[in-house]
Amino acid sequence: MTIRLRPHHLLCMLTYVGKGYSPTFVENYERIAARLSAGEEIELIEGPDDICAPLTADPEAHCHGASVTARDAQAQASVARLLGGPLGPGARITPSATLLAHLRKTFATGEIRSACSGCEWSGLCDTVAEEGYLGVRVAP
Numbered sequence: 001m002t003i004r005l006r007p008h009h010l011l012c013m014l015t016y017v018g019k020g021y022s023p024t025f026v027e028n029y030e031r032i033a034a035r036l037s038a039g040e041e042i043e044l045i046e047g048p049d050d051i052c053a054p055l056t057a058d059p060e061a062h063c064h065g066a067s068v069t070a071r072d073a074q075a076q077a078s079v080a081r082l083l084g085g086p087l088g089p090g091a092r093i094t095p096s097a098t099l100l101a102h103l104r105k106t107f108a109t110g111e112i113r114s115a116c117s118g119c120e121w122s123g124l125c126d127t128v129a130e131e132g133y134l135g136v137r138v139a140p
Contacts, residue, residue: 097140
């Protein structure tokens with residue numbers, strides 16, 4: 001199988017430590033984190049993805065909002081620059097140990113974090129990165 005992710009979730013997966021919007025959201029993310037840790041391929045998509053799934057029934061959920069679409073565009077551009085090529089919908093990425101280490105290193109320096117500006121989880125992500133990614137659920 002393939003895990004469908006929107007671009008900004010390429011950043012979120014780096015610091016996910018088991019916290020989320022609801023118990024159902026966390027349970028879903030835990031399953032996805034295990035699949036990512038096993039190296040399951042990622043397909044980039046536009047709009048709500050497999051992580052968003054528990055929230056999408058609510059038309060007011062933030063995953064449908066313009067601010068999240070803008071966050072996706074920023075994350076897509078940052079990660080594409082880092083990886084040296086286009087990264088649009090349909091692009092496939094394997095979350096290898098090398099890739100995760102590279103993404104985490106540049107996340108910690110702020111190089112790929114422009115999309116995180118204004119995110120309610122940014123403080124938690126700062127702490128996770130500063131503490132060396134202890135307790136992250138997506139691990140090679």
